[in-house]
Amino acid sequence: MFIVQCWIEHPVRRLDQTFTYLSDIQIETGCRITVDFAGRSVTAFTESCRYTDQSAEELEKKSGMKLKKITSIVDSESLITDELHELALWMRDQTLSTAISCFQAMLPAKVKPASGRKNIVKERWVRLSSKEASLTPKQLEAFQYVRERGEVRYSELRKLFPSQAKALIDKGMLEEYEAERRNLLTDTEGSETKRTLTPAQQKAMDEIVQSSDDVFLLRGVTGSGKTEIYLQLAEDALRKGKQVLILVPEISLTPQMISRVSKRFGASLAVYHSGLNDQEKYEQYRLVKTGEASIVVGTRSAVFMPFQNLGLIVMDEEHDSSYKQDSQPAYHCRDIAIWRGRHHSCKVILGSATPALESYARGLKNVYHLVEINERVNGTLPEVTIVSMRENMRKGGSFILSEELKEKIRNRLENHEQCILLLNRRGYSSQLRCRSCQSVIMCPHCDLAMSWHRDIRRLKCHTCGTEMPVPRICPVCGSAEGFTSMGFGTQRLEEEVRQAFGNDVRILRMDADTTGRKNSHASILASFGRHEADILLGTQMIAKGLDYP
Known part of the structure; x- marks a missing residue:
């Protein structure tokens, strides 16, 4: 008992x-x-x-x-x-x-330990049996294919040997069995070579490698080459037979990091983020638990992957609020990463150009080992211009695009270069206001202003997701005079750019409305990387970590 x-x-x-x-x-x-x-x-x-x-x-x-x-x-x-x-x-x-x-x-x-659990997808496999039988030359070829591999998916065998697969099973030469569907990773040859570090990068790298500390805050200005330091530290860990975890705050950053990692190492790579379906997440989880995956790239939840031999944890853009979970258990990914790093006796790298206030304070007080890079790889910092939109409007200009910005964009387009426009608000208008009483249409659940989405002609709450049609009369005063739109979002910005530069300009918009489908983040970023668009505009998901020459 x-x-x-x-x-x-x-x-x-x-x-x-x-x-x-x-x-x-x-x-x-x-x-x-x-x-x-x-x-x-x-x-x-x-x-x-x-x-x-x-x-x-x-x-x-x-x-x-x-x-x-x-x-x-x-x-x-x-x-x-x-x-x-x-x-x-x-x-x-x-x-x-x-x-x-x-x-x-x-x-x-x-x-998950919860009721209503979903079944794990299973698939048919075949392997050799102990029986013997006479085979045709083609059946023998199929039999040899399975013997060389030990076990083969039945669907794969049927694709290569359509009629022979079933014949071998009928003759008892192969036996069928069911197994959990799993993602079979194959090592690919890396195509990107290690880059030579600048003196500032090399100094930071040496300081991390030679120190016995376990938590490092790498504060490097944008474009200082922090990612290259991550990759070279990862290479050292992989050489020792260890596993590596690289965390990014946004799902939009995952495709570029995956590309860099796979091109550099060509190693077995697991990916874990909210864009995967339940079965895919389970398959990636199993790859890490069995030790088949040597590198994991993922968002906040990837910090819980079942590593057996962790050698490095990298938390890129460590200041980002996406690393915090508000619901139970309300944890910060940084705390979990540091706990796991100490358990595995591995280094934890917290990287950011603008560290969180508490992280920077810990760095200054030597709780974390502070490492700083104050210069860009190309040696030049960008020129920043602050434009008064009030002054632009007084001169008869747009309240969305200033004349100076239009001129800069026009110059880039004439030189066949690309532009990125950031606006931290999606939709067409940020609110609708009653013409009569000036009341704003609010979300019935959140008591926040609802945004107008012109493409679907509906109001949306960007906090809880509630949608509703535009009311015919004002819910406050009962007036039927209609509503005026206030503020603007990415949909309105896209319209304004087309009006300013014509329909020939190629525009990609990246926000929560255009990235709802699976792999849409990677698709949009890859398209922009291939220069299939002149302008990329979007919300905060394009604001950090993207690397385009």
């Missing part, structure tokens, strides 16, 4: 304790089980399982309560490592969260 301590799936404070059940077989810590809890079948997460030679009656008499047996075991092996188990309990204390919410934050949706 085994005594099982487990966490119940509901992340509420009054249930934040382990509950005791009995099992006839041993269960690993970190496995999901189903149990009867208050008359309902719920999913639980195993905390511990210990053997006892006492009977169920003796245990019930000793504890003074009736003990139930578990209903079923969901997983055959632990979903998390011992390190992640320890980390979850640390997060519970540090963030005042429930333990089960910490475990749920770590795991991909396919294997």
Whole structure:
């Protein structure tokens, strides 16, 4: 008989304790089980399982309560490592969260300890059997193909040998079995060579490598070559047989970082961000857990990947608010990265041109090792011009594009160069105001102004996502005089640019409205990189980390 301590799936404070059940077989810590809890079948997460030679009656008499047996075991092996188990309990204390919410934050949706879980996609595979039979030359070729590889996806074998695959199975030469679908990564040959560091980069690199400190704040001005330092530190870690984690704040930055990493190393690479579906996230999680992936590039949630031999953690743009999670467990990715770095005895690099105030203060007080690069790789800083739009409007100009900006853009277009226009507001107009009472249409849930999206002719709340048509009458005063638009967003900016430079100018817009589809971030950035557009305009997702010569 085994005594099982487990966490119940509901992340509420009054249930934040382990509950005791009995099992006839041993269960690993970190496995999901189903149990009867208050008359309902719920999913639980195993905390511990210990053997006892006492009977169920003796245990019930000793504890003074009736003990139930578990209903079923969901997983055959632990979903998390011992390190992640320890980390979850640390997060519970540090963030005042429930333990089960910490475990749920770590795991991909396919294997979260929660009811209503989705099935993991499985696929058919074939392998050699012990039987013998006479084969045709073509069947022998298919048989040799499987023997050389040990196991092959049935779909792959059918594609190469359409009729022979089924014939080999019918003859018993191959046996079928089902296995979880997995992402098979293949090493590709890197095409980018290591770049020579500038004296300032080399000084920063040497300071990091030669120091025995574990947390470094790399403050380098924009264009100082921080990414190259990350890649060379990653190369050192990979050479030692270690794994590397590179964190970026925005999903829009992931494609460029992936491109740099794969071109440099050609190594097995796992990618983890919100743009992947549940199955893809699970496959990437398994690649890291089994040690097949040597480098991981991802956003905030990638900090929980089940590394076995971590050698370097890089947190790019460490000041970004995207690294904070507001819901339970309310953690900061920086704190998790530093905890994991100390557990694995590896260096943690926090990189930024504008560090968070608390990070910079820790750097100045030697809590973090502060490393600074104050010059660009090309040696020149950009010239910044502040234009008064009020003055521009007094001269009869637009309230969106100043005459000086139009002239600069026109010069770039004439030279067949590209431009990036940043506006931290999407939609067409930032608010609609009643012509009669001047009241602004507010979101019924957030009490914030709703933005007008002209392409779909609807109002949207950019906080909670609520949508509604424009009301026929003012909800405040009942007037039917209509509404005036105030402010402008990326849709209006795109329209203004086309009016100023003609329809021949090629424009790409990148905001939450144009990047809703899968891989749309990478597609837009790749298109701009191939010079298929003259102007890229968008919100904050184009404001940081992009590298275009």
